[in-house]
Each structure stands twice: as structure tokens, then as C-alpha cells.
Amino acid sequence: MNIGIIGGGQLGWMMILEGRKLGYGFNCIDSDFSKPGVRIADRGYAYDQYRDFVDSSDIVTYEFEHVDDRVLEYADSCGKLRPGMLPIKLKRDRSLEKEFLQDAGLPVAPFTVVNSLEELRKASWAYNRSIAKSAIGGYDGKGQYPVSPGMIPEGMPHGKYVLEEFVDFSEEASVIASRDIHGKMAFHTASLNVNMNGMLVYNIAPFHDKGMKDVSRKLLEKLDYTGVMGIEFFIRNGKPMINEFSPRVHNSGHHTLLGSSISQFEQHVRAIAGLPVPDPVLLSASGIVNIIGRALNKDLKNKILQIPGTQIYWYGKDNAKKRRKVGHVNVVANSAGEVKERIDELIGILYGERILEFLEYS
Ligand code: AMP
Numbered sequence: 348m349n350i351g352i353i354g355g356g357q358l359g360w361m362m363i364l365e366g367r368k369l370g371y372g373f374n375c376i377d378s379d380f381s382k383p384g385v386r387i388a389d390r391g392y393a394y395d396q397y398r399d400f401v402d403s404s405d406i407v408t409y410e411f412e413h414v415d416d417r418v419l420e421y422a423d424s425c426g427k428l429r430p431g432m433l434p435i436k437l438k439r440d441r442s443l444e445k446e447f448l449q450d451a452g453l454p455v456a457p458f459t460v461v462n463s464l465e466e467l468r469k470a471s472w473a474y475n476r477s478i479a480k481s482a483i484g485g486y487d488g489k490g491q492y493p494v495s496p497g498m499i500p501e502g503m504p505h506g507k508y509v510l511e512e513f514v515d516f517s518e519e520a521s522v523i524a525s526r527d528i529h530g531k532m533a534f535h536t537a538s539l540n541v542n543m544n545g546m547l548v549y550n551i552a553p554f555h556d557k558g559m560k561d562v563s564r565k566l567l568e569k570l571d572y573t574g575v576m577g578i579e580f581f582i583r584n585g586k587p588m589i590n591e592f593s594p595r596v597h598n599s600g601h602h603t604l605l606g607s608s609i610s611q612f613e614q615h616v617r618a619i620a621g622l623p624v625p626d627p628v629l630l631s632a633s634g635i636v637n638i639i640g641r642a643l644n645k646d647l648k649n650k651i652l653q654i655p656g657t658q659i660y661w662y663g664k665d666n667a668k669k670r671r672k673v674g675h676v677n678v679v680a681n682s683a684g685e686v687k688e689r690i691d692e693l694i695g696i697l698y699g700e701r702i703l704e705f706l707e708y709s
Contacts, residue, residue, distance in 0.1 A: 348620060349374055351404030351427075352384060353418055354411035355391070357662040357672070358596050358612075359384030361604070362410060365612035371620065376400045376418055383662045384410065394418060401425055408574065408619050410595055412438040413484065429528075429619040430574045434594030441509045442482045444591065451569045453562055454588045456581070458511040464499060467508055472496050476513040481506060488545010514588065516581035520554050523600035524563040525575045525614045525624045532567060533614070533624045534560050535607055538634070540579070540599050544706040546670065549690045551634040551683050552602050559587045566592060575600070575615035598637070598672070605658055605677040606633025631656075631679040634686045636693045638674035640705040642667045650696045654689050656680050669707050 348371050352359040355377030363373045363384060375388035376397065385391040392400040397418035401407055407422035408429055419435065422428040437444040442460040449455055459470040460482070467479055471494045479499070481490030483506070492500045494510065519542055523535040536553035537560075563578045566589070577597020580587040600611035608628035609617075618624050643651075643661060651657055661674040676693055680686045698705055 348372070348405045349389075349403060350616065350620065351376065351400055351407040351422070352388070353377075353407065353409040353414045353422075355379065355382030355385035355388075356410055357383050357660075358410035360387060360662060361601075361610075361660070362408075362596060362612045362616060363387055365604075365610050366616035368613065369616060369620070369622070371616065374400055374404050376415075378415075381665065383664065386663065397421055401427060406619050408595075408615070409435065412594070430570070430572050430576075430594050434570055434572065434576075434592075438592075438594055440482050440507075441480055441591075442507065445509055445511075448566070448589055451565065453566060454586070456512045456514045456588055456590075458509050460507070461510055462507050464503060464505060467494070467510055468497060468499055470510050471499065474510070474512045477510050478513055479503070479508040479510050482509055483507065488542075491545060514581045514583055516583050516588075517585075518554075518582040519579065519590070520557070520559060520582055520587070521550075521577055521579045521597065521599040522556075522559045522563045523575060523577055523597065523603065523611045523614075524560075524567055525611075525618050526567045526572045527618050527624045528573055528621050530568075530571075531624065532564055533626045534563065535600065535603050535611065535614075535627050536629050538599055538602055543703065544670075544708070546639060546672075546706055547598050547637055548639070548702065548706075549634060549636045549694065550599050550602060551632070551686050551690065552606060553629060553632065553683065557582055557585060557587050562587055562589065570594075574618045575611050577611075598675075601635045601660070601675055602633040602677065603627065604660070605656075605679050606631050632681065632683045632686050633677065633679045634683075634690055635675045635677050636690055636697065637672050638676065638697060639672055640667055640669040641673070641697065643674065647696065651676055651693060654678070654692055656689065657693070669705060669709055
């Protein structure tokens with residue numbers, strides 16, 4: 348069987364590394380052939396070759412939302428696209444995503460959709476403190492602006508926004524959920540996620556479920572979903588509220604590469620290929636630290652790998668500019684507390700005291 352992946356980034360790269368265990372071939376389509384997924388695929392395709400790409404793949408999936416429509420639509424018309432078009436349409440416009448979640452009765456922060464800065468200013472009076480998020484094209488905290496009543500930041504671009512109440516959360520967490528072609532679901536243990544400047548810096552699993560699994564189950568059912576989905580939550584007063592979902596494998600699920608009996612990547616390949624997705628067994632407390640905006644030399648690698656229970660995933664990108672995820676370190680230990688100690692050491696090695704400099708917006 349050949350699986351086609353739309354998008355050639357690191358998520359596709361790890362999907363190929365893990366999916367090859369099952370004996371499948373992988374095609375990858377992207378405009379940039381230097382990307383890690385395209386480099387290790389059995390065959391890389393440019394977007395103009397989208398028909399050949401789909402015709403030579405038995406199933407087509409995606410590792411990123413902002414990809415060429417032609418390939419999505421053709422794969423969908425051939426009945427090969429898993430998950431389907433609806434989740435990707437919702438992800439491409441935050442307002443549709445939020446409205447879908449709210450209409451499904453799932454917990455989200457109060458929000459208002461606005462189409463101009465004037466509407467935004469008026470709507471801002473409804474919240475003590477809020478965040479305006481670009482409806483189109485924002486991710487990893489991009490296109491987000493803090494707003495106070497009646498005051499919007501200078502220089503904010505015109506456009507459609509989701510104005511969302513600022514959530515005074517105690518924690519951020521996520522669940523990696525999967526659903527097979529028959530509707531059976533499975534869940535990796537939740538993780539506690541630590542974001543800075545809108546980017547995931549590290550996470551630790553297991554984390555208390557707090558009802559996240561039930562909310563995730565309803566979401567996957569509502570979408571009649573096939574594959575793996577990453578669902579990010581705010582925890583406020585002990586209860587989960589969905590921040591956003593990603594209809595694909597997710598950065599906060601990389602801990603499953605080392606801490607679980609099935610990685611999120613293998614789980615996704617299994618689900619879309621029609622294989623079983625049993626509940627993953629947690630093998631160990633585990634976590635990851637993202638490597639953002641910096642290169643690794645031998646000295647750094649030595650220091651990282653001297654910490655017990657670590658593995659480096661280096662994505663092979665050529666340019667380690669600020670806010671660019673270029674790799675991650677997996678770490679396992681006997682308890683979540685011990686994982687945290689090792690993560691603190693790793694952050695010291697990678698960033699010293701200067702982590703925020705690596706996460707600056709350019
Ligand atoms: P997002 O791109 O929507 O996942 O946002 C990136 C990060 O910004 C989140 O992980 C949070 O740390 C923060 N954030 C986003 N929305 C809110 C909110 N409504 N209240 C507080 N923090 C938020």
C-alpha cells in the first residue's frame with residue numbers, strides 16, 4: 348500500500364519513519380523538495396503533479412492545513428482523503444472552528460467574530476481582557492493581539508478576527524485522540540504543555556485527564572473523523588476548555604515516540620490504513636523539549652545525550668531562525684517529576700537563561 352502525505356514538514360517525516368515499520372510506501376507532495384518529509388519519501392511530487400501523486404497513492408493524508416487546494420479536492424473526489432475535507436476547512440478559518448465547537452456544545456472560551464477593526468473595537472467592551480486572533484492563516488501564536496476594552500494595538504492589520512476572552516488558565520494540556528475507519532476510538536494519556544510566546548516549549552505526560560478525553564470523544568464523533576487528532580485545552584477551575592484542535596498528528600504528541608507502546612505517528616498510519624487502533628500503553632513518564640531557533644553542534648549533542656533517557660530528533664532543516672522548530676528532544680524517566688528535572692536541565696543546555704530570545708517575533 349502507498350500512502351500519500353500532503354506537506355513535507357517534520358510531521359510527515361516522522362509519519363514516514365514510523366509508518367515504514369508496517370511495510371507501507373510513502374509519497375509526499377510539497378513545493379519545497381528540501382523539506383524533511385520529501386527527502387525521505389519513496390517519491391516526492393510538486394503541486395503541479397497533484398494528479399499523479401493522488402493516482403499513485405492508495406490513501407492520502409495531510410500533515411499541515413495550509414496546503415494546495417487542488418490536491419485536497421482531487422484526493423477527496425477519489426475517495427482517498429483521510430481525515431476528510433471538513434476538519435481542514437474548519438482549521439483554515441478560526442471563526443468556523445470556534446463556531447463548530449460551540450454549536451457542538453463543546454466547551455470553548457467566549458468569543459465574537461468580527462470583520463473589521465471598528466467591529467473589533469466595539470466588541471472588545473464585552474471582555475475585561477481579550478485576544479484577537481486572525482481568522483485566517485495564524486498558528487503557533489502568529490496573528491494574535493492582546494486587546495483591552497475599547498483599545499486595540501496600533502498597526503494591527505485589517506481583516507477578520509476571532510476576539511476571544513483571555514482565559515486565566517491554571518494549565519494548558521492536550522490529548523492525542525485517534526479513531527479508526529469503523530469508529531473505534533483510542534486515546535494517548537494527556538500531557539501538560541508549557542507554551543511561551545505562543546509556542547510549545549516542553550511537555551510532560553501523563554497528566555490528569557480532567558474530562559479532556561470525553562470532550563475529545565464527542566469532537567471526533569461529531570466530525571466522523573478518521574485518523575489522529577491533537578486537541579489542545581485550557582484548564583480553568585479544574586475543567587477543560589478547547590483552545591483548538593489540529594486534524595493531524597501534533598507537536599504535543601511527540602512524547603509518544605518514546606513513552607508509549609504506539610507513537611501518534613504509527614497510530615495515525617494505522618487508523619487511515621484501516622488497521623486497529625487499540626488504546627496505547629503508557630510505557631514510561633515522558634516528555635519533550637522543542638529545539639527552536641538554534642543549530643546543534645557536537646558539543647551540544649554530547650551534553651543532551653549524556654542525560655539519561657534522552658533521544659534527539661533533528662529535522663534536518665537548513666535554517667535555524669528564531670521561532671523555527673528545527674528538532675526536539677524526547678526524554679523518559681521513572682516519574683513525571685523526574686522528567687521535569689531532566690527537562691529543566693535540557694532547557695539550560697539549549698537556551699541557558701535566554702529562552703525568550705529564541706521565541707522572539709522577527
Ligand atoms: P493558539 O495559536 O491559539 O494555540 O495560541 C497559542 C498560545 O497563546 C496558547 O497556547 C496560549 O498559551 C495562548 N492563548 C491563546 N488563546 C488564549 C486565550 N484565550 N487566553 C489565554 N491565553 C491564550
